Every structure is written in structure tokens, then in C-alpha cells.
Amino acid sequence: MSGMPLYLSLQNEILNAISRGAYAAGDLLPTEQEYCDRYGVSRATVRKALENLSADGRVVRKHGIGTYVQMTEVPGQSVKFRGHLEDVLLHDPENSFRRISRQACRFPDDIYKLFGEAVDRQGSVSLSLISRRSKPIMAGLIYLPAPQCEHDVEAAYATTEQPTVMILRSAGIKIARGHQRIRPILVEPEIAALLGVPAGTPLLRGRRVYFDIKGRAVAVVEATYHPTNYEMGIDLLPR
Amino acid sequence: MSGMPLYLSLQNEILNAISRGAYAAGDLLPTEQEYCDRYGVSRATVRKALENLSADGRVVRKHGIGTYVQMTEVPGQSVKFRGHLEDVLLHDPENSFRRISRQACRFPDDIYKLFGEAVDRQGSVSLSLISRRSKPIMAGLIYLPAPQCEHDVEAAYATTEQPTVMILRSAGIKIARGHQRIRPILVEPEIAALLGVPAGTPLLRGRRVYFDIKGRAVAVVEATYHPTNYEMGIDLLPR
DNA sequence: TAGTGGTCTAGACCACTGA
DNA sequence: CAGTGGTCTAGACCACTAA
Numbered sequence: 001m002s003g004m005p006l007y008l009s010l011q012n013e014i015l016n017a018i019s020r021g022a023y024a025a026g027d028l029l030p031t032e033q034e035y036c037d038r039y040g041v042s043r044a045t046v047r048k049a050l051e052n053l054s055a056d057g058r059v060v061r062k063h064g065i066g067t068y069v070q071m072t073e074v075p076g077q078s079v080k081f082r083g084h085l086e087d088v089l090l091h092d093p094e095n096s097f098r099r100i101s102r103q104a105c106r107f108p109d110d111i112y113k114l115f116g117e118a119v120d121r122q123g124s125v126s127l128s129l130i131s132r133r134s135k136p137i138m139a140g141l142i143y144l145p146a147p148q149c150e151h152d153v154e155a156a157y158a159t160t161e162q163p164t165v166m167i168l169r170s171a172g173i174k175i176a177r178g179h180q181r182i183r184p185i186l187v188e189p190e191i192a193a194l195l196g197v198p199a200g201t202p203l204l205r206g207r208r209v210y211f212d213i214k215g216r217a218v219a220v221v222e223a224t225y226h227p228t229n230y231e232m233g234i235d236l237l238p239r
Numbered sequence: 240m241s242g243m244p245l246y247l248s249l250q251n252e253i254l255n256a257i258s259r260g261a262y263a264a265g266d267l268l269p270t271e272q273e274y275c276d277r278y279g280v281s282r283a284t285v286r287k288a289l290e291n292l293s294a295d296g297r298v299v300r301k302h303g304i305g306t307y308v309q310m311t312e313v314p315g316q317s318v319k320f321r322g323h324l325e326d327v328l329l330h331d332p333e334n335s336f337r338r339i340s341r342q343a344c345r346f347p348d349d350i351y352k353l354f355g356e357a358v359d360r361q362g363s364v365s366l367s368l369i370s371r372r373s374k375p376i377m378a379g380l381i382y383l384p385a386p387q388c389e390h391d392v393e394a395a396y397a398t399t400e401q402p403t404v405m406i407l408r409s410a411g412i413k414i415a416r417g418h419q420r421i422r423p424i425l426v427e428p429e430i431a432a433l434l435g436v437p438a439g440t441p442l443l444r445g446r447r448v449y450f451d452i453k454g455r456a457v458a459v460v461e462a463t464y465h466p467t468n469y470e471m472g473i474d475l476l477p478r
Numbered sequence: 479t480a481g482t483g484g485t486c487t488a489g490a491c492c493a494c495t496g497a
Numbered sequence: 498c499a500g501t502g503g504t505c506t507a508g509a510c511c512a513c514t515a516a
Contacts, residue, residue: 005504031482042506044283047483055294057474063483064514077334077371078470081322085475178475183466184423184441202423202441208475227422231317235296236324236417236447244485270501281487286502302502303495 006041010049013039015058018069025215029059029067057082060176070177070215081234085178095132100194102126111143114209115217120146129194137230139194143220168210173218180208180223182232187224195226203227245280249288252278254297257308264454268298268306296321299415309416309454320473324417334371339433341365350382353448354456359385368433376469378433382459407449412457419447419462421471426463434465442466 014029023029030038035046050067053059060068105125112121123145130138168175182204189199197203208221225232253268262268269277274285289306292298299307344364351360362384369377407414421443428438436442447460464471 007504033482042508044507045505048504050483055476057476061483062514063512064481066482077376077468078472079322080472080474081320082474082476083318083320087318087320087475180473180475182421182443182471182473184443186441202425204421204423204443206473210475232421233317233319234419234421234445235319235321236419236449237294237296237321246485272501281489283488284486287485289502300502301495302493303500305501 006039007045007048007052010035010039010041010046011052014049014053018058023069025069027069028065029069031066055082057177068176070211083180085175095130095137098129098131100127100129105143107143107145111220114220115145122146127190127194132229135226135229136195137226139191139224141222143222145218168219174212175210175218176212178208178210180206182206185224191224195224197227201227204232245278246284246287246291249274249278249280249285250291253288253292257297262308264308266308267304268308270305294321296416307415324414334369334376337368337370339366339368344382346382346384350459353459354384361385366429366433371468374465374468375434376465378430378463380461382461384457407458413451414449414457415451417447417449419445421445424463430463434463436466440466443471 017023029050032043032046032050035041035049036043039046050059050061054061054067058070060070062068102124105123107115107121107123123143126142126144128140128142129136130140184202185205186200187195187197187203192199192201195203204225204227206221206223206225208219208223209217210219210221212218256262268289271282271285271289274280274288275282278285289298289300293300293306297309299309301307341363344362346354346360346362362382365381365383367379367381368375369379423441424444425439426434426436426442431438431440434442443464443466445460445462445464447458447462448456449458449460451457
């Protein structure tokens, strides 16, 4: 219908199907071939639609498996951007990751809410520091619920110094997607000391929530960024 | 060579060509057909490579013209994300834009540097407020160099209340790309009064630089966001 | 092993831009 | 108008995943 490209019509069809509840978060969408048959278009067209939805974070495509539906979000007034998990995982070999401390903890209300369905309010919180050429760039509090695999996570921690989400991966917890909300804070003394800035300095803090393929929150990180050793930049592109 | 997909090899070829100076910012790259002939691959493969570079903000593709090279950036340690110009232009009809004041100004050092080649250090600065359902969400200082088209910009301002970058567009200044750096600040009394928060509150400030197709900075905005009426969110996706 | 998504080709026609 | 990128097709083979 109309002058809209076929792949855009298909994208909208799929989004509508998701939003009217035909597929829930974590469900598998029909296969590419199925869409070809159902709408009478070529596979390249179906792929373009699904790749766009993937780029917009609405679905996750897994080679050999299929296309999963992601959680929908209903933001208020906000600017939302897209980024790559890897950019935040800091796999740059020049960055060093160090875990400062770890302890059991009963989650504060706001953190507990993020985990939603988590069976237990009890978990662990770790304090870590990421540096680059011995200059601190980020201090993070990492909240992990107490799951079956806690032992694997601890074992992975013991063998290597890697950012927490890498550790989660090596413990078999695959992260499909995340979301980070950025806000300004006046830094607390403990974090300030780690970053080497005066307590009370205004800093950027990102609250990251990582989700697995089923849309369950599996980790929450409160990342506090150094004011000058680190830059938060966003490229603005035409649509 | 190796098991790398053809389109990735081509992407790297193009990036290498750019970084060794074969094409400068603002130049046109070879056409799709030219790449097909030169590398002996199909047009779909060439297109995939160029579309990826476009999604990464390294080139801008213009229907009927060709593919332009964008400015390269050499960030220090940073997290870089991608977003859409339109998300920042706030074309949401529920948002209202109001220009509070405008005056001639001699640019401060840091702003002047951003304009780089601007012939004149003299320009204008406007103070504006964007609200949503009569709640303030952003106050912005907009710096514009004094160009030939200043008259057109002012004429556009007089006829409609639109965000500055929309105004620039309607004055014939096409914006190809932008960049925003986010940092925390303690808000000054004037901005605080506009947003309705106490002076000294820690807030997010984005310094946006808008570039035309030739890579020249044509506008700088210092955007200060309301702490609760606005959210800065980033989706984290697998690569 | 069967079925999925990932890559790739060789063609076609259309829509936009500038001269 | 000629030339560009935008959309689309109908095939092919490969790489990955789960059972």
C-alpha cells in the first residue's frame, strides 16, 4: 500500500504484531522464510526489515536459532541512543580492571525493582575500578542476584581480571542487551577517593541494566566516570 | 583473504584509504558501480559495506549525488554512541520551543575553537527553552557565527517557533552530522531559573556541535537538561 | 541431521540530483 | 538528461545451533 517500501511495511507489521501481544518478550519470531511466504516478498527484503529492527534494539537475531523479541520500553520525554555492548565492556587491552571489594548485600529498593522477578532480594555487590595507563576512568558498583551459577561466576572472577559482564559471559550468562540511564551526581567520598577527585565533585553516573535473551535483568552496574580522564560522546546522524 | 566477509574487507579498504589521506573530509567517495568493478564484487556487497560505514558515521550517503567522507575523530578514552539527529531536534509536537533572548556576542575561547575556520569571532548567542506540557525539559544557549545567511536565519526565526537546527535547515543550511559531549555541571542561576530548579543543582549539560556536509561546524548548542523531566538513555546492543 | 540466519551474486527498475 | 543511490527479486552456498 502507498509508496512505502516493502521492508518498512514489514517492519511496521512486525512491530504492530509485537505491540498487540502476538509475541511476548523473549519469544521467537517467525523465520525469514516464513515471512517470505506469508508476505510474498524476497528474503533480502525480509532480512532488511529484521536487520533494521535489530539495529533499533527491538529484536535480537541469533545465528542458527532465530529472531527473539526484546522488551519494549515506554520512555517519557527522553533522548534515546544506540550503542554497542562492547563499547561499554571496555575490552581495550590498555584498560585494566580491578575488583576492590565484594560483599553480600540486601538490595536497596531501586536496585531490587530493576531485577523485577528476581526470586531473592539477597545478592552481592562488588566495587571495581577501571583504569587506563594508571589513570582511573571509572568506578563501578556491580549488583548481582544470587543465582544458581554464582559459583561459576566466582570461579571466573578468581582466574582473570575482566569486567563483570565478560565474567558473566564466561560463566555462561549470555547478555543480549542493556540499557544505561545517565544522570549527574555529587560523588560520595568512597568513590571519590578511588577516582582521585574531591568528594562532592559533580560527576556522570550511568546506571546500567543488563538483560539476558529472555529479557530478564541479570546485572545492574552503577558506573561513575572520571570527569577528565573519560569522555561521554554521542554521534548524531541523519535518519 | 582469510575468512573475513567481503563487505568487511571492503569497509576496511575504504577506511584505510580515508585514513591515509586518499579522500579528505567532504570529498566524494567512488560510486557503488566503481567499487563493484574495482573489487569484482556485486553491488549488494558494496552497498552493505557503505551502509555500515554510514551507520558508523564515517560517511554520509546522498541519493542522486554520492557518498561523502565525514570528519574522522580521534577520541581519547571514551564511550561513543550513535543517535539520530531527529531525536535531538525534538520534532515531537508536544514539545514547545521558545526563544528567550538573543544578542550579539564575541565567542568565548572554547566555543571559538569549535568553529575552527570561522572567519569571524563575532556572532550571536540565543537563549531558548524547550518545554513539554508546560514542564521545562531543556534550556539551551545557541551560538551561531555571523554568516552571509544570517538574514535568512533571522527571517526563519521570525515566522515560526522551531528548534534552532530546524531553523537552520529552513534557511538552507543542511546539517549532515553532529556530535554531543555530555558532562555534569552545577547549574548557573539564569539557567536554573528557566528550568525551575535551585541554582547549583547538579545537571547534565550537552555541548553539541553541528556540521554541514563539508565537515564545517555551523552551530554550537550548550543544552542543559532538567533533572527529572528529561531522561538521557542509551540502548546497548550486541555488535 | 535439519533448520536457522549470514554472505553473495547478477540482474532489474525506480527516485533523486545536478547540469 | 545522465548518473547516482534506493529498492527488490530469485536464486546459491556457507556457518552456526540444537536435538
